[in-house]
Amino acid sequence: MTFENDEARREYFLGLLREGLEELHAKLGGVPFTTLEDAVERMKSVEKWPMGDDARLHKLAERMRHAASSKDLLQRWKDEVGFPHGEIEDILNLSDPPYYTACPNPFIEDFIKHYGKPYDPNVPYSREPFAADVSEGKNDPIYNAHSYHTKVPHKAIMRYILHYTEPGDVVFDGFCGTGMTGVAAQLCGDKKTIESLGYTVLPDGSVLDETNEPFSKIGERQTVLSDLSPLATFVACNYTNFSNLVSFTQEALELVAQAERALSWLYEEKDGVVASSIWSDVFLCPNCSAELVFWDAALKDGKMRKSFPCPHCGSAVGKSASKSTGATKLERPFDTRYDPALKKIVRVPKFVLVEQTIRRGSARHSLKVPPESRDDFLKRFEGRSWPDIPTDEFFPGRQTNKLINGSGISHVCHMYTPRALFAYGYLWQLELSSAKHTALFRFCLSAINNYISRKQGYFGGGGGVSGTLFTPSIHLERNVFDVLRRKIKKIGSLSVDKKRTSVVSTQSITWLNNIPANTIDYIFTDPPFGESLQYAELNMFIEAWLKVKTVPEDDCVLNYVHKKNLTFYSHMMTKAFSEYARVLKPGRWITIEFHNSQNAVWYAIQQAIEAAGLIVADVRILDKQQRSFNAVNRAGAVDQDLVITAYKPNGGLEDRFKLTAGTEEGVWDFVRTHLKQLPVFVSKDGKAEV
Numbered sequence: 173m174t175f176e177n178d179e180a181r182r183e184y185f186l187g188l189l190r191e192g193l194e195e196l197h198a199k200l201g202g203v204p205f206t207t208l209e210d211a212v213e214r215m216k217s218v219e220k221w222p223m224g225d226d227a228r229l230h231k232l233a234e235r236m237r238h239a240a241s242s243k244d245l246l247q248r249w250k251d252e253v254g255f256p257h258g259e260i261e262d263i264l265n266l267s268d269p270p271y272y273t274a275c276p277n278p279f280i281e282d283f284i285k286h287y288g289k290p291y292d293p294n295v296p297y298s299r300e301p302f303a304a305d306v307s308e309g310k311n312d313p314i315y316n317a318h319s320y321h322t323k324v325p326h327k328a329i330m331r332y333i334l335h336y337t338e339p340g341d342v343v344f345d346g347f348c349g350t351g352m353t354g355v356a357a358q359l360c361g362d363k364k365t366i367e368s369l370g371y372t373v374l375p376d377g378s379v380l381d382e383t384n385e386p387f388s389k390i391g392e393r394q395t396v397l398s399d400l401s402p403l404a405t406f407v408a409c410n411y412t413n414f415s416n417l418v419s420f421t422q423e424a425l426e427l428v429a430q431a432e433r434a435l436s437w438l439y440e441e442k443d444g445v446v447a448s449s450i451w452s453d454v455f456l457c458p459n460c461s462a463e464l465v466f467w468d469a470a471l472k473d474g475k476m477r478k479s480f481p482c483p484h485c486g487s488a489v490g491k492s493a494s495k496s497t498g499a500t501k502l503e504r505p506f507d508t509r510y511d512p513a514l515k516k517i518v519r520v521p522k523f524v525l526v527e528q529t530i531r532r533g534s535a536r537h538s539l540k541v542p543p544e545s546r547d548d549f550l551k552r553f554e555g556r557s558w559p560d561i562p563t564d565e566f567f568p569g570r571q572t573n574k575l576i577n578g579s580g581i582s583h584v585c586h587m588y589t590p591r592a593l594f595a596y597g598y599l600w601q602l603e604l605s606s607a608k609h610t611a612l613f614r615f616c617l618s619a620i621n622n623y624i625s626r627k628q629g630y631f632g633g634g635g636g637v638s639g640t641l642f643t644p645s646i647h648l649e650r651n652v653f654d655v656l657r658r659k660i661k662k663i664g665s666l667s668v669d670k671k672r673t674s675v676v677s678t679q680s681i682t683w684l685n686n687i688p689a690n691t692i693d694y695i696f697t698d699p700p701f702g703e704s705l706q707y708a709e710l711n712m713f714i715e716a717w718l719k720v721k722t723v724p725e726d727d728c729v730l731n732y733v734h735k736k737n738l739t740f741y742s743h744m745m746t747k748a749f750s751e752y753a754r755v756l757k758p759g760r761w762i763t764i765e766f767h768n769s770q771n772a773v774w775y776a777i778q779q780a781i782e783a784a785g786l787i788v789a790d791v792r793i794l795d796k797q798q799r800s801f802n803a804v805n806r807a808g809a810v811d812q813d814l815v816i817t818a819y820k821p822n823g824g825l826e827d828r829f830k831l832t833a834g835t836e837e838g839v840w841d842f843v844r845t846h847l848k849q850l851p852v853f854v855s856k857d858g859k860a861e862v
């Protein structure tokens with residue numbers, strides 16, 4: 173199929189996607205679940221959406237039967253497939269079909285038919301199990317273009333893809349996060365990047381390893397990427413579509429300059445432009461009930477004290493009570509006021525502007541804001557009409573409850589100062605000259621979210637505490653335009669200009685009805701590893717801006733607030749690995765990079781792999797270079813990165829064996845087919861771990 177230009181391609185497939193979504197709503201929406209047969213028949217009647225064969229539809233209907241009686245067929249189906257929450261228009265706006273859909277992608281089968289090779293048991297394939305450091309490449313500018321929870325660097329994944337696949341093979345990652353597997357598969361076609369791994373690329377395309385042995389061929393591999401989170405897949409879609417970045421950068425920087433001029437009233441002060449500001453929580457002294465500004469009371473000699481005297485009554489106070497200092501715990505006062513962004517009266521924790529750094533040319537100076545003028549700043553918003561701001565409330569959860577109960581913040585929009593919120597909201601509304609540039613612009617906006625929100629502390633690193641929604645009591649507000657400009661320039665300086673080789677889908681891995689069996693040549697995957705990272709809760713912070721949100725019920729995590737225990741996790745992982753086993757071609761490999769934060773979770777993964785009929789051939793511990801905050805702070809965390817190598821047993825061995833007997837390929841084929849009871853062990857430095 174050819175199109176006049178990329179926009180025409182997008183429009184055409186958006187039309188198809190719209191028809192599919194409308195058909196789903198028309199045929200399943202508002203229909204109650206009556207009988208299993210009725211549910212199956214109704215799902216079968218959907219023509220424009222891949223629903224799966226009869227047997228799978230029966231299985232699905234069986235699961236749907238157990239949903240709450242108030243849910244119609246559409247909602248039950250959506251819950252099972254991990255269909256994100258969002259209006260049809262918002263899903264379409266975010267999507268870039270056929271490459272990316274902010275819902276399950278109905279075009280994957282066509283993509284695989286077009287690019288993949290059908291499974292042929294007579295085609296010999298042999299590779300030995302392989303494991304390499306998964307933390308390699310964490311300083312790479314591509315890797316750092318957009319942060320995410322426990323990203324696996326693309327350079328580390330490239331070694332695996334080069335080892336297990338050849339150009340044109342189809343690689344899959346169903347917990348794709350930011351799509352590093354897709355970036356890696358794309359860069360397997362890039363000589364410079366391959367050589368940066370210490371390999372040599374010969375003129376005939378052969379890739380030699382460090383011992384000069386040929387082991388692979390240069391050339392892009394195709395990837396199918398999916399994740400439950402629309403934030404993850406939106407980022408993955410952009411990451412795998414980095415091309416012509418110079419023209420994007422020029423347009424984006426010009427647009428930021430225009431926006432800055434249009435909103436000059438926002439950051440302008442008498443003697444320059446606000447480069448950054450310091451904001452402080454306000455607390456109530458539990459002894460004298462007077463209000464105190466944390467910045468004024470707790471800071472001494474540039475350091476924050478845990479316990480300090482109340483400036484009004486002198487009693488020892490702190491954010492937490494302390495036996496050693498005798499400090500009592502401060503309380504949080506709230507303001508009840510009209511919120512112009514939410515357009516309603518809200519109760520918000522008190523928070524004040526205490527200092528500003530003003531920029532004029534290259535000179536900067538800091539100005540303290542006197543107590544009597546701390547609210548003056550709000551006057552500049554009077555009579556302004558606010559851009560479209562997310563009105564979402566954080567739903568209850570492990571991280572969100574800490575935010576709601578700890579900081580008193582209930583809405584996404586209260587994660588920003590009014591100035592940052594106005595500027596950020598304004599920028600999210602801008603459209604560039606093409607859908608691709610608009611998407612890249614929003615990729616940059618989502619990448620700076622942690623840095624311009626109240627997660628950013630005055631003390632501590634950039635972007636705040638990762639893996640949490642923690643808002644420190646002293647916030648460093650950065651000029652949104654400055655931060656965005658820096659991000660855009662960084663993206664513009666990336667030397668990557670590759671053709672698109674990935675198709676991205678937003679759905680739960682537990683039901684891959686849109687990926688046919690035996691079609692995938694290799695899987696690299698990094699599943700959620702228990703309770704440390706609550707993806708749905710954390711991602712909601714940006715998904716509120718994308719207007720398409722994760723189905724939290726399907727998030728494969730341990731979460732006592734959502735009543736997700738080990739049984740839930742094991743159940744989800746078993747379904748996930750069964751789907752992996754179904755779509756993988758027989759005789760092919762899956763690499764599971766797994767952060768082992770808890771042994772019970774590791775056992776659940778092992779059982780899930782085994783129950784799926786995959787055979788574990790090797791398990792290794794890899795030393796990590798960086799520790800995440802949660803891992804460091806969780807008492808008893810096992811905190812190891814494991815690489816598990818497994819394969820799907822071969823079909824058609826006997827036929828192939830006649831052809832390959834006596835060759836190395838034949839031996840590997842035999843080994844992988846018959847040695848089903850390989851012991852599962854963990855090795856470190858070549859020794860078995862006990």
Ligand SMILES: C[S@@+](CC[C@H](N)C(=O)[O-])C[C@H]1O[C@@H](n2cnc3c(N)ncnc32)[C@H](O)[C@@H]1O
Pocket residue numbers: 254320321322323324325346347348349350351352353398399400401404679680681682698699700701707708726727728729744
């Ligand atoms: C460890 S992260 C993967 C990070 C990824 N390797 C990267 O480099 O960005 C695990 C991912 O699993 C996703 N996830 C959780 N439950 C899921 C489900 N039921 N189906 C698909 N993805 C799920 C989360 O949204 C998260 O992005």
